[in-house]
Amino acid sequence: xxxxxxxxxxxxxxxxxxxxxxxxxxxxxxxxxxxxxxxxxxxxxxxxxxxxxxxxxxxxxxxxxxxxxxxxxxxxxxxxxxxxxxxxxxxxxxxxxxxxxxxxxxxxxxxxxxxxxxxxxxxxxxxxxxxxxxxxxxxxxxxxxxxxxxxxxxxxxxxxxxxxxxxxxxxxxxxxxxxxxxxxxxxxxxxxxxxxxxxxxxxxxxxxxxxxxxxxxxxxxxxxxxxxxxxxxxxxxxxxxxxxxxxxxxxxxxxxxxxxxxxxxxxxxxxxxxxxxxxxxxxxxxxxxxxxxxxxxxxxxxx
Amino acid sequence: xxxxxxxxxxxxxxxxxxxxxxxxxxxxxxxxxxxxxxxxxxxxxxxxxxxxxxxxxxxxxxxxxxxxxxxxxxxxxxxxxxxxxxxxxxxxxxxxxxxxxxxxxxxxxxxxxxxxxxxxxxxxxxxxxxxxxxxxxxxxxxxxxxxxxxxxxxxxxxxxxxxxxxxxxxxxxxxxxxxxxxxxxxxxxxxxxxxxxxxxxxxxxxxxxxxxxxxxxxxxxxxxxxxxxxxxxxxxxxxxxxxxxxxxxxxxxxxxxxxxxxxxxxxxxxxxxxxxxxxxxxxxxxxxxxxxxxxxxxxxxxxxxxxxxxxxxxxxxxxxxxxxxxxxxxxxxxxxxxxxxxxxxxxxxxxxxxxxxxxxxxxxxxxxxxxxxxxxxxxxxxxxxxxxxxxxxxxxxxxxxxxxxxxxxxxxxxxxxxxxxxxxxxxxxxxxxxxxxxxx
Ligand SMILES: [Zn+2]
Numbered sequence: 001x002x003x004x005x006x007x008x009x010x011x012x013x014x015x016x017x018x019x020x021x022x023x024x025x026x027x028x029x030x031x032x033x034x035x036x037x038x039x040x041x042x043x044x045x046x047x048x049x050x051x052x053x054x055x056x057x058x059x060x061x062x063x064x065x066x067x068x069x070x071x072x073x074x075x076x077x078x079x080x081x082x083x084x085x086x087x088x089x090x091x092x093x094x095x096x097x098x099x100x101x102x103x104x105x106x107x108x109x110x111x112x113x114x115x116x117x118x119x120x121x122x123x124x125x126x127x128x129x130x131x132x133x134x135x136x137x138x139x140x141x142x143x144x145x146x147x148x149x150x151x152x153x154x155x156x157x158x159x160x161x162x163x164x165x166x167x168x169x170x171x172x173x174x175x176x177x178x179x180x181x182x183x184x185x186x187x188x189x190x191x192x193x194x195x196x197x198x199x200x201x202x203x204x205x206x207x208x209x210x211x212x213x214x215x216x217x218x219x220x221x222x223x224x225x226x227x228x229x230x231x232x233x234x235x236x237x238x239x240x241x242x243x244x245x246x247x248x249x250x251x252x253x254x255x256x257x258x259x260x261x262x263x264x265x266x267x268x269x270x271x272x273x274x275x276x277x278x279x280x281x282x283x284x285x286x287x288x289x290x291x292x293x294x295x296x297x298x299x300x301x302x303x
Numbered sequence: 304x305x306x307x308x309x310x311x312x313x314x315x316x317x318x319x320x321x322x323x324x325x326x327x328x329x330x331x332x333x334x335x336x337x338x339x340x341x342x343x344x345x346x347x348x349x350x351x352x353x354x355x356x357x358x359x360x361x362x363x364x365x366x367x368x369x370x371x372x373x374x375x376x377x378x379x380x381x382x383x384x385x386x387x388x389x390x391x392x393x394x395x396x397x398x399x400x401x402x403x404x405x406x407x408x409x410x411x412x413x414x415x416x417x418x419x420x421x422x423x424x425x426x427x428x429x430x431x432x433x434x435x436x437x438x439x440x441x442x443x444x445x446x447x448x449x450x451x452x453x454x455x456x457x458x459x460x461x462x463x464x465x466x467x468x469x470x471x472x473x474x475x476x477x478x479x480x481x482x483x484x485x486x487x488x489x490x491x492x493x494x495x496x497x498x499x500x501x502x503x504x505x506x507x508x509x510x511x512x513x514x515x516x517x518x519x520x521x522x523x524x525x526x527x528x529x530x531x532x533x534x535x536x537x538x539x540x541x542x543x544x545x546x547x548x549x550x551x552x553x554x555x556x557x558x559x560x561x562x563x564x565x566x567x568x569x570x571x572x573x574x575x576x577x578x579x580x581x582x583x584x585x586x587x588x589x590x591x592x593x594x595x596x597x598x599x600x601x602x603x604x605x606x607x608x609x610x611x612x613x614x615x616x617x618x619x620x621x622x623x624x625x626x627x628x629x630x631x632x633x634x635x636x637x638x639x640x641x642x643x644x645x646x647x648x649x650x651x652x653x654x655x656x657x658x659x660x661x662x663x664x665x666x667x668x669x670x671x672x673x674x675x676x677x678x679x680x681x682x683x684x685x686x687x688x689x690x691x692x693x694x695x696x697x698x699x700x701x702x703x704x705x706x707x708x709x710x711x712x713x714x715x716x717x718x719x720x721x722x723x724x725x726x727x728x729x730x731x732x733x734x735x736x737x738x739x740x741x742x743x
Contacts, residue, residue, distance in 0.1 A: 114658060114662035114664070114665040115665045115668075116646065116665070117646075117647075118639070118643070118669055118672060119639065119640075134665075134668075143658065193651070205647075205650070209646075209649075212650060212655065213650070214651040225538050226428075226430050226432070226540060226541075227538070228532060228533070228538055229307070229310055229314075229529070229532055229533045230533050231536060232432065232433075233310045233533075254430070256430060256434075257430060259433075260433035260435075
């Protein structure tokens with residue numbers, strides 16, 4: 001009986017707006033940033049992501065609700081590197097200087113990241129990114145989570161100094177878990193070292209660098225533009241010459257083009273998630289890597 | 304030479320099949336004046352597939368095709384029964400409404416299931432390059448059946464018969480479009496439908512001849528588009544659509560020469576060409592005079608083609624600065640590329656760089672980018688100043704050139720104004736002057 005009352009009381013407390021108000025309201029652009037922010041904030045914060053999982057963050061169309069979410073937020077975490085440019089317009093519309101560039105609650109998670117494939121302002125040949133701010137998929141190196149959570153911790157401690165110690169402890173616990181996992185992942189991916197892989201989109205340089213994977217080509221040359229026949233023929237030729245057996249596709253990428261290349265070369269298609277929640281069983285940052293690494297190793301084992 | 308052929312022949316066969324059926328439907332669609340009906344039907348079919356997808360059916364299942372077909376047939380009923388509208392509201396209005404409502408409804412549905420967005424896009428974009436024998440095995444029997452049906456009903460398919468035949472027309476067209484849009488995408492299917500048919504209708508009056516012309520033009524244009532796409536490294540669908548556009552433009556240019564008064568056509572063509580040149584030159588002159596620092600499309604284009612033209616208006620010092628800056632910009636670009644390449648190779652080869660080293664590479668790359676931007680700014684500034692200096696003389700020259708090209712007979716204009724100038728009009732009442740003017 002007492003237990004039942006306790007459960008009821010806890011349930012009511014969760015529902016009551018007063019309780020929700022106590023938690024720090026955080027808005028992130030992507031699910032990855034949300035998962036990392038939650039790893040630091042745990043139950044002290046209430047985080048929402050604007051772009052649904054598995055939707056392309058680069059051409060996201062904000063909805064009216066998003067302005068409301070921004071208005072209620074005390075902190076904003078974005079990917080930066082021109083990956084989520086649309087959030088600037090939303091911030092201007094919501095008129096919240098405290099979470100806009102320069103404000104205490106503004107976090108550009110790309111701060112202090114060693115950006116790969118920087119090309120100034122022009123687009124390099126064969127690169128899948130429209131803008132020259134470097135490859136924005138930096139969260140796919142688990143080591144970068146250390147830097148990202150560091151930036152998030154700094155901002156959380158700035159706007160909520162009372163809980164700074166808890167945030168610090170949360171982050172340390174998360175990094176310890178991640179560190180243990182990293183050793184496990186490195187061991188699992190060791191057999192794939194130097195194994196040539198082709199992907200649809202160039203989302204993987206950070207993952208490749210951390211785990212010494214060899215992405216030798218990409219089907220897509222510019223975002224949203226179908227590959228030309230010369231480029232496809234070149235990819236097929238490279239794959240035959242180098243004996244590529246693995247073809248990586250993200251769930252939102254065109255199935256047909258990848259299946260076409262696979263049918264020409266006999267490579268196996270491996271579905272990887274470049275973001276938390278893009279595939280089943282990728283509910284947080286750590287399980288994202290668990291799922292991807294499992295998919296890669298089982299495909300490599302079948303060869 | 305062999306490699307592109309090996310790579311492109313399946314797409315070419317698919318294109319020939321699509322041209323075959325769409326040229327026929329295109330002629331029918333042109334006769335009915337329902338040009339955009341294929342877009343509406345394709346969008347409705349996509350909406351049907353989206354509904355199936357929302358209900359949990361996999362993308363390429365029989366249930367999904369069933370929903371697509373059901374929605375298309377529903378639209379066919381609507382289209383057949385609203386033919387009578389034509390007298391008051393054009394049927395094209397209804398077609399447009401079907402298109403936008405179906406597109407908007409699909410977006411609303413997809414909003415609830417993000418993973419469906421790509422699926423919806425795939426239904427409507429297609430990629431003829433990655434299609435092949437699998438698709439041919441489906442569409443050849445299907446199109447043959449539809450073609451046979453229309454041949455058997457050829458007396459009924461005039462667009463003036465009973466409503467039931469209109470329904471048969473739209474339903475079979477819907478089936479064809481649903482399959483073809485998934486293969487080739489909306490843009491390319493629209494080109495297959497309208498352009499060969501339009502060229503056929505332009506140059507022939509019987510259905511058989513129109514079809515023959517449409518098929519020949521469509522086949523050759525598809526081949527040209529595919530070849531251009533391979534040679535110039537272009538996305539296939541877009542290259543083919545542009546090839547069809549060029550085909551229509553060429554046909555349109557040839558039409559007056561083949562069908563109309565040849566001399567008159569030549570005169571009109573020359574006048575058009577001269578007016579175009581005059582307008583471009585005059586606009587370039589005005590742009591240079593009004594905003595010498597802004598983009599000068601004509602001058603920029605000429606300078607890209609003939610870079611040495613810059614020496615004509617740059618001073619020697621300006622030219623030296625310009626060349627120097629462009630060399631440095633190129634050097635920074637090359638060095639950044641090399642650094643990127645070193646980093647890329649190190650991901651798998653040699654001893655892995657530690658994170659600090661990678662961070663240093665990253666900041667080097669950033670500096671190279673900034674320095675290159677600086678050099679490009681110098682180049683732009685030098686050019687802008689040189690152009691400001693020659694602003695008046697060159698724009699006057701361009702204007703004079705424009706006048707030279709203008710298809711106006713200057714001599715006649717000159718003699719008329721000098722022999723009968725405006726200020727003499729006041730003396731018009733004087734019959735002697737009036738007669739003199741009119742005689743000249
Ligand atoms: Zn990307």
